[in-house]
Amino acid sequence: MFPWRPIVPGGFPHMTTEDDEYNGYFLPKGSIVMGNTWAVFYDEECFPEPTKFDLTRFLTPDGRLRTDKDVPDPDFDATFGFGRRKCPGMYFGLASYWLSAASLIACFNITPEVGETGEPIPPKFEYLGKEVVLHPEPFKCRITPRSPEVVALIRAGYDENSECI
Secondary structure: OOOOOOOOOOOOEEEOOOOEEEOOEEEOOOOEEEOOHHHHHOOOOOOOOOOOOOHHHHEOOOOOEOOOOOOOOOOOOHHHOOHHHOOOOHHHHHHHHHHHHHHHHHHEEEEEEEOOOOOEEOOOOOEEOOOOOOEEOOOOEEEEEOOHHHHHHHHHHHHHHHHHO
């Protein structure tokens, strides 16, 4: 998900602490360097149709994980930065994200809104803030609990924590 729509597509700025060289380019001490996350994830030579949500792009035709030289290492995630300055909270952030996503998927049915004639209205995944930070435009959907037990858990959690809300 993160590579499909990185939150900060331009990456975060870093400054060289000493003279350096990269791919034949001289970078004097104090240079501002930015890893272009968008360019990494939207390279059409590596990922055809990069704006399309298609997780199969990371698989071979027989369903195995691609390991060819044109695909980043599966553990590589430019969303959290590069090199020594990579976000130290990356693993906490990923674990929190996946725990939240798994909990939502396990507890709720999330379906498109229904039109006047009963047909589903597919959400449009448009994004605001295309200059620096991406975030999705509001869209309509239906979120319903999967069972009465889920409703009871939500109510119990609310009753327990309502003073904090």
